[in-house]
Every structure is written in C-alpha cells, then in structure tokens.
Amino acid sequence: MMVSLHEQQSESLIHSLEQEKGVNMKENVASMIVFLLLLFLNIRLLKGQSPPGKPFIFKCRSPEKETFTCWWRPGADGGLPTNYTLTYHKEGETITHECPDYKTGGPNSCYFSKKHTSIWTIYIITVNATNQMGSSVSDPRYVDVTYIVEPDPPVNLTLEVKHPEDRKPYLWVKWLPPTLVDVRSGWLTLQYEIRLKPEKAAEWETHFAGQQTQFKILSLYPGQKYLVQVRCKPDHGFWSVWSPESSIQIPNDFTMKDITVWIFVAVLSTIICLIMVWAVALKGYSMVTCIFPPVPGPKIKGFDTHLLEKGKSEELLSAFGCQDFPPTADCEDLLVEFLEVDDSEDQQLMPAHSKEHSGPGMKPTDLDPDNDSGRGSCDSPSLLSEKCEEPQANPSTFHTPEVIEQPEKPKANVTHTWDPQTISLVGKMPYLSVNGSKSSTWPLLQPGQHNTNSPYHNIADMCKLATSLDKIDKDALQSSKTTEAAGEEKATKQREVESSHSKAEQDTGWLLPKEKPPFISPKPLDYVEIHKVNKDGALSLLLKQKENGDQTGKAGTPETSKEYAKVSRVMDNNILVLVQDPGAQNVALFEESTKEAPPSPSQNQAEKDLSSFSTAPSDCRLQQGGLDYLDPACFMHSLH
Amino acid sequence: MNMSKVYKANVCKRENRKIADFLWSGVFPASITTMDSKWSRRTAGSLLLLLVSNLLLCKSTASLPICPSGAVNCQVSLRDLFDRAVILSHHIHKLSSEMFNEFDKRYTQGRGFITKAINSCHTSSLSTPEDKEQAQQIHHEDLLNMVLRVLRSWNDPLYHLVTEVRGMQEAPDAILSKAIEIEEQNRRLLEGMEKIVGQVHPGIKENEIYSVWSGLPSLQMADEDARLFAFYNLLHCLRRDSHKIDNYLKLLKCRIIYDSNC
Numbered sequence: 001m002m003v004s005l006h007e008q009q010s011e012s013l014i015h016s017l018e019q020e021k022g023v024n025m026k027e028n029v030a031s032m033i034v035f036l037l038l039l040f041l042n043i044r045l046l047k048g049q050s051p052p053g054k055p056f057i058f059k060c061r062s063p064e065k066e067t068f069t070c071w072w073r074p075g076a077d078g079g080l081p082t083n084y085t086l087t088y089h090k091e092g093e094t095i096t097h098e099c100p101d102y103k104t105g106g107p108n109s110c111y112f113s114k115k116h117t118s119i120w121t122i123y124i125i126t127v128n129a130t131n132q133m134g135s136s137v138s139d140p141r142y143v144d145v146t147y148i149v150e151p152d153p154p155v156n157l158t159l160e161v162k163h164p165e166d167r168k169p170y171l172w173v174k175w176l177p178p179t180l181v182d183v184r185s186g187w188l189t190l191q192y193e194i195r196l197k198p199e200k201a202a203e204w205e206t207h208f209a210g211q212q213t214q215f216k217i218l219s220l221y222p223g224q225k226y227l228v229q230v231r232c233k234p235d236h237g238f239w240s241v242w243s244p245e246s247s248i249q250i251p252n253d254f255t256m257k258d259i260t261v262w263i264f265v266a267v268l269s270t271i272i273c274l275i276m277v278w279a280v281a282l283k284g285y286s287m288v289t290c291i292f293p294p295v296p297g298p299k300i301k302g303f304d305t306h307l308l309e310k311g312k313s314e315e316l317l318s319a320f321g322c323q324d325f326p327p328t329a330d331c332e333d334l335l336v337e338f339l340e341v342d343d344s345e346d347q348q349l350m351p352a353h354s355k356e357h358s359g360p361g362m363k364p365t366d367l368d369p370d371n372d373s374g375r376g377s378c379d380s381p382s383l384l385s386e387k388c389e390e391p392q393a394n395p396s397t398f399h400t401p402e403v404i405e406q407p408e409k410p411k412a413n414v415t416h417t418w419d420p421q422t423i424s425l426v427g428k429m430p431y432l433s434v435n436g437s438k439s440s441t442w443p444l445l446q447p448g449q450h451n452t453n454s455p456y457h458n459i460a461d462m463c464k465l466a467t468s469l470d471k472i473d474k475d476a477l478q479s480s481k482t483t484e485a486a487g488e489e490k491a492t493k494q495r496e497v498e499s500s501h502s503k504a505e506q507d508t509g510w511l512l513p514k515e516k517p518p519f520i521s522p523k524p525l526d527y528v529e530i531h532k533v534n535k536d537g538a539l540s541l542l543l544k545q546k547e548n549g550d551q552t553g554k555a556g557t558p559e560t561s562k563e564y565a566k567v568s569r570v571m572d573n574n575i576l577v578l579v580q581d582p583g584a585q586n587v588a589l590f591e592e593s594t595k596e597a598p599p600s601p602s603q604n605q606a607e608k609d610l611s612s613f614s615t616a617p618s619d620c621r622l623q624q625g626g627l628d629y630l631d632p633a634c635f636m637h638s639l640h
Numbered sequence: 641m642n643m644s645k646v647y648k649a650n651v652c653k654r655e656n657r658k659i660a661d662f663l664w665s666g667v668f669p670a671s672i673t674t675m676d677s678k679w680s681r682r683t684a685g686s687l688l689l690l691l692v693s694n695l696l697l698c699k700s701t702a703s704l705p706i707c708p709s710g711a712v713n714c715q716v717s718l719r720d721l722f723d724r725a726v727i728l729s730h731h732i733h734k735l736s737s738e739m740f741n742e743f744d745k746r747y748t749q750g751r752g753f754i755t756k757a758i759n760s761c762h763t764s765s766l767s768t769p770e771d772k773e774q775a776q777q778i779h780h781e782d783l784l785n786m787v788l789r790v791l792r793s794w795n796d797p798l799y800h801l802v803t804e805v806r807g808m809q810e811a812p813d814a815i816l817s818k819a820i821e822i823e824e825q826n827r828r829l830l831e832g833m834e835k836i837v838g839q840v841h842p843g844i845k846e847n848e849i850y851s852v853w854s855g856l857p858s859l860q861m862a863d864e865d866a867r868l869f870a871f872y873n874l875l876h877c878l879r880r881d882s883h884k885i886d887n888y889l890k891l892l893k894c895r896i897i898y899d900s901n902c
Contacts, residue, residue: 066772092759118770119887120880122758142754146883186894186902187772187887235890236733236883 050078051134055108055127057141064180065119065149065188065234068112069105072127072138080131086110091122119145149237152178154192154213154230159248171196171217171248175230178240189235199225199247223252721836722893728829729889732822733882739818740875746812753872761877762853763793768884780892781841787888788837790881791830792850798823801874804859822878829885840896 053075062068074084086099099110110125123145127138156176163169177183177190194215195204209215209230220226226249229242280287766789769775775783802819805811858870894902 092764114771114773119772120768120770120884122754124758140755144880146880182772184894184902185772185776185900186890186892187775189890189902235730235886236737 048079049133050076050080052076052078052080052082052129052131052136054136055084055129055138057125057127057138060125060141060143060148062117062145062149063151063178064182065145065237066114066180066182067117068143068145068148069109070112070125070141070143071105071109074108075129075136078131078133080133082129082131084108085128085130086125087128088123088125090118091124117145121145147236149188149234151181151188151190151232151234151237151240153240153243154178154232155243157228157230157243157246159226159228159246161248161250168218169220171220171226171228171250173215173217173228173230175213175243177213177232181232181234188237190232191235192230192232193239194228194230195242196226196228199227204229220250222250225249716835718836718839719897721832721839722889722897725829725832725836726886726889726893728825728832729882729886732825732829733879733886735818735822735825736875736879736882739815739822740879742812742814742818743871743875747868748872753869754876756869757873757876760873761880762797762855763790763851763877763881765851766790766793768888775888775891780895781837783888783892784833784837784840787885787892788830788833789850790885791826791833792848793853794826794878794881795830797853797855797874797878798826800856800859801871801878804871822882 055072055074057070057072060068060070070086072084072086074082086102087096088099089096097116100113100116101111102109104111121144123143124140125143126140129136129138154175154177156174158174160172160174161169162172173194173196175192175194181188181190183190189211191211192209192213192215193206194209195206196217197204198221207215207217225247227245227247229245231240231242233239766786768786768790769778769783778786798819802816802823805816805819855870855874858866859874861867861870894900
C-alpha cells in the first residue's frame with residue numbers, strides 16, 4: 001500500500017513535472033525566439049542605419065508669377081544615402097508628375113519652369129525621401145502660384161544730387177523693376193518703397209513711391225553720406241528683399257549761399273555800428289546839448305560868485321553898486337560905466353597892426369597921449385593883455401600884421417588909432433570866432449548907430465572881435481592885389497572883409513559897414529554909459545545924450561563903486577576898444593559911432609544880438625575872475 | 641482696330657462739345673442780355689473760330705467713330721473706363737482675400753479644408769487662360785467676354801453669400817461688411833465692363849454665357865461642418881476668380897490703352 005501510494009504520488013509528481021516541462025519548453029522556445037530577434041535588432045541599431053526621416057517642404061516662391069520653386073528640408077538622415085524625389089499633381093488632373101528640375105533652385109529644391117507652371121491652379125506637392133532602409137514621404141503641400149509671388153528687388157538703383165535754379169537741391173533716386181518681372185504687359189503691377197538714412201544714423205527713413213520708378217528726396221542734410229535702398233511688391237503678393245545699398249555723398253554747398261549772405265550782413269552791420277559810435281563820440285557833446293541844453297547857472301546882476309567864495313563881502317556888495325543889500329531896482333541905473341570913446345583918427349586895422357607889432361607887450365606907459373582920458377593904472381589893454389596872455393596866443397595873427405605892415409606904411413592916410421597895447425591885446429586874442437563858433441555871437445554894432453544904449457560889450461569879446469577883424473583884414477589884405485590909395489585899399493579891404501564876413505556863417509554882430517565908414521575925425525572922447533550889466537556879462541551901453549556936456553554929470557554919482565570902462569579907441573567898423581578906467585570913477589566912457597545914425601532902430605537889434613551873446617569861454621574873462629563886467633577893483637588888484 | 645486713334649477722336653469730340661456748350665450756354669446769352677457786348681462778342685468769335693478749327697483738325701484724326709451713332713453714354717473715354725474697372729477689380733480681390741483669410745483663421749484653421757476644395761469652383765468650366773502666354777494669345781475681345789462671363793457667374797453667389805453670412809450665428813461683422821461691399825462692387829464692375837465692351841466692339845451682342853452656381857443648398861445645410869466647408873469653398877473660389885478678373889483687366893488695359901507699354 002505504501003508502495004502504491006508512493007508510486008501513485010510519484011507517478012502524479014512525474015506527470016505534473018512532465019506537464020510543466022512541456023509548458024516550459026514552449027515558453028523557452030518563444031523567449032528564445034524573441035531573444036534572438038532582439039539580438040538581431042540590436043546588432044542593426046548598433047550599426048546606425050534607419051530609413052530616412054520625413055522631409056518637410058518649407059517654402060515655395062514665384063518671382064514673377066510665371067515660374068516657381070519649392071524647397072524642402074530633409075528629415076533625419078538614417079545614416080544612409082537618401083534619395084529625394086518630389087512629386088506633384090495639379091488640381092483637376094490625376095496624373096502625377098515628378099519635379100522637372102532639381103538643380104536650378106539649389107539643393108533640396110524643385111524648380112518649375114514656365115511650361116510646368118499654371119496659375120490659378122492648386123499644386124499638390126510631396127517629397128519622397130528614400131534610402132536603403134526605407135523611405136518616407138512628406139506631408140503634401142498645397143500650392144497656388146497666384147499667392148506665392150515674391151519678386152526680386154529692383155535693380156539699377158541710381159542716385160543723383162540735382163541743383164535746379166531758384167530751388168533747393170534734391171536727391172533724385174531712380175531704379176528699374178527686377179529683370180524677370182513683366183510689368184510692360186501688365187501681368188504684374190509693382191509698387192515700390194525706398195528707404196534712406198545718413199550713414200551714421202540708426203533708423204531708416206521710408207518712403208512709399210507707388211508705381212513710379214523714380215523719387216525725389218528734398219529734406220537732406222548737406223555734407224552727409226546717404227545710404228539708399230529700394231524694394232518692390234506685386235499688386236497681390238509679398239514684398240521683395242531690400243536692394244543692395246547705394247550710397248551718395250551730399251555736397252556741402254547747400255548752405256554756402258546762406259552763409260555768405262549772413263557773413264556779409266554781419267560785417268555790414270558791424271561797420272554801421274562802428275560809424276554810429278564814432279559819430280556819437282565826436283558829436284556827442286553837441287547832440288547832448290541839443291537834447292539837453294545846459295541849464296544856465298543862476299546869476300544875479302552884479303553878483304560875483306568868486307568874490308563870494310573868497311569871502312570878500314564888501315566887494316561883493318559893492319559890486320551891486322548900492323549901499324544897501326539887497327540891491328534895489330535903482331541899482332541898475334547906478335551901474336553906469338562910461339566908455340571912453342576915442343574918436344578914431346583912423347579906422348584901419350592895418351596901421352593898428354603895425355602899431356601892434358611895434359609894441360608887443362608894451363606896458364601901459366606907452367599910451368597914446370591923445371587917449372589919455374583918465375586911465376588909471378588898471379589900464380585895460382595891459383590888463384587885458386596880461387589876462388589874455390595866458391590863453392594861447394595866436395602867433396599867426398600876431399605876426400601877420402608884421403607882414404602887412406610894410407606895404408601899408410607908405411599909406412600916410414592911415415593913422416594909427418590903436419594903442420600898441422590894444423593891438424597887442426588884439427593880436428594876442430586867441431579866440432577867433434569869425435567862423436561862427438558855437439559859443440559866441442558878435443554883438444551887433446551897426447555902423448553909425450549907437451546901439452550903445454543897451455548892448456553890453458564884453459572886453460573879451462571885443463578883443464575877440466578885434467582879433468577876428470584882424471584876421472579878416474589879414475585875409476583881405478592877402479587877397480587884395482595892388483594897393484594904390486589908402487582909400488581904395490580900405491574899400492577893397494572892407495569889401496574883402498565884407499565878403500569874408502558874409503561867408504562867415506555866424507551872425508556877426510560887427511557887421512562891416514556896407515558904406516565906407518568915413519574917416520573919423522578926431523573928436524574928443526565920448527562917453528558911453530553902461531546902462532546895465534546883463535547876466536551874460538554883456539555890457540549895456542548908453543550913449544550919452546550930450547557929447548561933451550555931461551561927462552561929469554553922470555559920472556558925478558557919488559558911488560564909489562562904480563566901474564567904468566573907457567573906450568580907448570574906436571576901430572574902423574564901430575568896434576570899441578574899451579579901456580578900463582579904474583581910477584577915475586566918474587569918468588564916463590562913451591562909445592561913439594562913426595556915423596550919426598538913428599540909434600533906436602538898431603538898438604533893439606543890437607540888444608537882441610547882445611542878449612544872444614552867450615558866455616564866451618574866453619580865458620580872458622575867466623582870468624578876470626569870471627566877471628561879467630569890468631570891475632576896476634579887479635584890475636586894481638591885478639595891477640598891484 | 642487702332643485704339644489710340646479711337647481714343648483721340650473721342651477726346652476731340654469731347655473737347656469740342658465742351659467749347660460748344662460754353663459758347664451756347666455762357667457767352668451768347670451774356671452777349672444778348674448785357675450790353676457790354678463788345679467783350680462777349682469778341683470771346684464768342686474767338687471761341688467759334690477755335691471750335692471750327694478743332695472740328696477740322698479732329699476730322700483728320702478720327703478714322704473710326706468710337707461711339708456708334710445713337711449711343712447715349714459715349715462720353716467717358718475708354719481710358720477712364722479701364723482705369724475705373726481696374727480699380728474696382730483690384731479692390732474686389734483685396735476684399736475677397738481678406739475675407740477668406742479672416743474666415744479661415746476664425747472657423748476652419750487647421751482643418752484641412754483645402755484638401756477637399758480641390759476642383760470645386762463652379763466657374764472652372766469656363767475655359768479661362770491659365771498662364772500668361774495663354775492670356776496674351778487670346779484676342780482682347782474674347783478676353784473681355786471671358787471677364788464678363790466670370791463676372792456674371794458671380795452675381796448670384798455673391799447675393800446669397802451676403803444673406804447666408806448674415807444668417808450665421810455670431811455673424812462676423814468684418815466678413816459680412818466685406819461681403820456686402822464685394823457684391824456691390826461686382827455689380828458696378830459688371831456695368832463698367834459692359835460699357836467697355838460696348839465701346840471696344842459695339843454691335844455684337846453676345847448671348848450671355850455664364851456658369852450657374854448651385855452651391856446654395858450646401859450653404860444652408862444643417863451640418864455645421866458641411867456648411868462651413870461650403871462657405872470656405874465659396875470664399876476660396878471667389879478669391880481666385882477675383883484675382884483672375886483683376887489680372888485679365890490689367891492685361892487688357894496695358895494692351896489696349898498703353899499699347900503693351902505700361
């Protein structure tokens with residue numbers, strides 16, 4: 001039993017084992033086969049070979065809508081040489097064609113010529129990649145040539161800078177359509193676009209040019225190098241690439257004209273400014289006085305500011321001519337100065353000159369005895385000469401009389417009425433205002449008129465006048481030709497002087513008499529009453545009514561402070577030579593005109609003229625301490 | 641037929657008519673009514689002289705009467721007509737292209753409808769030239785007729801396109817407005833082309849051949865996909881045909897007006 005059980009167990013065991021064994025065997029075989037297969041594959045893979053990957057058609061393009069090209073990108077190589085074939089078929093056809101041209105478009109391309117191109121037709125294109133291991137086919141690409149037009153860029157881009165007349169220069173850009181595109185038949189219509197920039201600039205300036213093949217650029221920077229490019233687009237296609245750059249140098253002379261004009265304008269304006277500044281500088285003073293006339297200082301009659309400064313109150317007060325201060329109205333009447341008029345024996349200047357020459361700087365002791373009418377030590381000529389010496393003597397005027405003297409000597413008619421001192425004084429008068437100097441006007445002294453009533457005569461001005469006449473006379477003499485008679489000569493001289501005077505622009509008060517002043521017979525000295533001294537320092541002279549009568553009458557005023565001036569001489573043309581008579585207080589000096597002429601009509605004129613007497617910047621007067629009148633006290637002081 | 645001469649004759653007639661109108665309506669009444677007749681008489685005289693001389697000159701240039709006698713609207717020159725036609729056709733194609741792109745982007749992108757839209761245009765039966773050589777070989781009259789045929793073939797589809805696009809849910813405004821404008825321009829272009837044909841070779845009244853469109857049921861299908869495909873197909877064919885018309889007209893313009901020297 002045990003044995004049977006064991007035998008049974010063992011028999012069952014063997015059975016199961018045998019079954020298992022069978023199964024295992026099958027499995028083993030299967031696995032073996034699988035294993036072997038895998039082995040083979042591994043070997044293959046280890047070598048690196050596989051069928052090609054799928055190519056991909058990435059671009060198809062037509063440059064002129066007559067041909068087109070497609071390019072593909074190959075897939076994985078597979079390690080084996082791969083052959084690519086492109087096949088296509090057209091819409092509405094069933095025939096499959098192969099690519100007619102693999103070369104023209106480059107590697108991995110297919111070029112469809114005109115013969116093989118149909119417009120408005122869909123092409124279904126595929127690429128086969130085949131190698132030893134296998135092949136693969138790309139996805140089909142549906143291409144309609146109508147919508148893949150992309151032309152080449154335009155050609156023959158030319159640049160030119162044009163300079164039209166009367167207009168600004170511009171850049172003229174010209175180009176031609178790409179060679180393959182047929183624009184003439186209208187198959188394609190192109191539109192253009194250009195862009196330009198200066199060489200160094202970062203951004204392009206783009207302009208749409210439409211269908212024209214030329215373009216004008218107006219806004220250019222001169223002196224820069226410009227780069228220009230152009231591209232085109234068919235009416236329903238894609239823009240081409242930009243053409244190669246074309247460059248041009250813009251010439252610099254765009255603005256040369258402007259620069260020249262501006263430089264010229266600047267220089268001109270600078271010159272004008274300089275001229276104006278110079279003119280202003282020269283005439284500045286007169287212009288300023290025109291605009292802002294100088295305000296005359298306050299002057300009180302007979303009031304000497306210098307005396308005030310010095311502190312001589314007595315003299316100051318005495319200057320007013322009255323005892324009381326403030327001066328009353330009567331003072332004017334009391335200011336009487338009598339001018340001693342030396343009735344001129346001769347009225348000729350020349351002899352005066354000669355005399356002048358003979359005594360340049362003679363002292364008062366050489367006075368003409370005839371003229372001695374109480375002149376004191378303050379002899380005006382000498383004093384004046386002293387005063388007038390300071391200012392620059394005019395040697396020319398002084399010396400010329402010398403020259404003239406000689407020829408005139410023989411003229412015996414002429415008598416010298418001039419004191420040498422006066423002559424010298426005259427000669428030394430520096431200030432000659434014949435030519436109408438701005439500052440003085442000659443008081444009008446009519447011939448034969450005794451505008452002596454009112455006009456004030458300033459000694460200095462008299463001096464000046466004398467000098468001027470001196471000069472005039474000199475001129476007259478120089479221009480005169482032969483001289484025969486003194487009278488003739490005198491006439492010529494007078495005429496000359498007249499003419500020269502008339503030339504003078506100023507209002508010469510001392511008008512040379514038109515008529516020949518007759519030779520003044522010697523007369524006793526006349527006195528002229530100085531009526532008043534106006535603020536300008538002019539003397540207002542009154543003709544004494546009675547000639548010889550009231551010499552002392554008027555002079556007999558008890559005021560000790562009266563000053564008188566004595567006319568030492570009357571010159572030819574009614575010019576007074578006043579002589580200071582400090583000593584004789586009551587000496588009245590008269591001015592006698594050579595002619596008995598009605599005084600009144602001219603008086604006003606003379607007054608007017610005198611009143612227009614501006615203060616002459618004569619040093620003489622200044623020397624006198626700015627006195628506007630003859631102050632015997634001053635002279636006295638100067639003498640001592 | 642020498643079109644440039646015809647054109648010149650047309651210009652002559654037009655200018656002379658202008659002068660005559662000016663004389664008749666402007667100067668003569670002025671001379672009659674106002675009494676400063678001297679000036680107006682002078683101008684009238686000079687203008688008359690000008691008119692007469694022009695007529696004499698014009699006689700010499702015109703070899704063929706461009707407009708058949710009795711034609712009412714023969715005033716606009718051929719050049720102007722062609723210019724207007726080209727502008728219209730260019731505009732129509734531009735709109736069609738935009739419309740198609742918008743539709744595709746919005747509804748059918750990536751669905752491969754193009755594969756199915758092969759050879760499905762209703763106008764493909766019309767034997768239109770397929771490339772430049774063929775187009776240049778065709779006589780311009782035949783080409784004009786071809787254009788007319790294509791234009792006529794699209795009258796119906798365009799009308800239905802508008803109504804159907806309007807009926808679409810979420811009707812896209814851009815597409816709808818474009819469709820409406822295309823339809824209107826197409827009608828105008830058709831009129832212009834008929835005028836051109838009347839000028840170029842008058843007298844021949846061709847029987848109106850055109851392709852019948854039968855795609856309306858597909859536009860109204862319930863199946864959305866099918867419907868979309870129908871629209872896609874229609875728009876695709878419209879884009880293509882409008883480009884054809886535009887191209888043909890530009891060819892004709894350059895040939896007729898500019899003597900192939902555009």
